[in-house]
Amino acid sequence: MMKRIRQFFHAVFAEVSAEDRAFLKQNLSMEQQALFFGMSVPDQCHALRTAHTAIALAENAAAKVDLPLLTRCALLHDVGRRDGEFGVFWKCFAVLFAALSPSQAKDYGDDDGSDSVLHRKMCVYYHHADIGADMLLREGFAAEAEIVRRHHKAPAEDDPPELRILRMADEMN
Numbered sequence: 001m002m003k004r005i006r007q008f009f010h011a012v013f014a015e016v017s018a019e020d021r022a023f024l025k026q027n028l029s030m031e032q033q034a035l036f037f038g039m040s041v042p043d044q045c046h047a048l049r050t051a052h053t054a055i056a057l058a059e060n061a062a063a064k065v066d067l068p069l070l071t072r073c074a075l076l077h078d079v080g081r082r083d084g085e086f087g088v089f090w091k092c093f094a095v096l097f098a099a100l101s102p103s104q105a106k107d108y109g110d111d112d113g114s115d116s117v118l119h120r121k122m123c124v125y126y127h128h129a130d131i132g133a134d135m136l137l138r139e140g141f142a143a144e145a146e147i148v149r150r151h152h153k154a155p156a157e158d159d160p161p162e163l164r165i166l167r168m169a170d171e172m173n
Contacts, residue, residue, distance in 0.1 A: 001129060015041065040086065054073075055070070057165045073166050080127070111122050
């Protein structure tokens with residue numbers, strides 16, 4: 001519960017600094033920056049925190065890690081939640097709905113062709129990893145797309161270290 005409260009306050013007071021913009025410019029191509037800035041500011045700040053956590057975790061990883069790839073994936077892992085589609089209110093609602101009524105929330109998140117606002121929001125909540133991966137693929141970022149697509153899937157033995165670290169960093173933020 002405290003984690004969710006902390007996330008809420010991070011979202012309400014989110015702001016991307018000049019230092020953050022320099023970090024983005026150093027680590028993302030112009031095309032990737034356009035995808036990044038397509039997210040809401042709270043999601044951008046979450047991605048930045050996730051990237052910094054991932055970098056710190058990678059320093060202590062036993063396996064060899066492609067740090068530039070990990071950093072890009074951490075910054076882009078939630079691009080499937082575009083600004084205007086999934087702001088602070090809807091994120092809070094989706095988290096609460098999924099916690100209080102998981103099967104009903106999941107039913108709303110399934111693609112049944114409905115065009116209701118609730119259906120669309122819950123689809124983004126449950127499927128943002130696939131949505132983001134498809135966006136990355138369209139831009140030609142296949143390596144990033146593969147990791148982004150799998151970041152909410154159950155861990156597997158063949159998961160690359162970048163994916164394992166991304167999952168940990170995302171969970172921590």
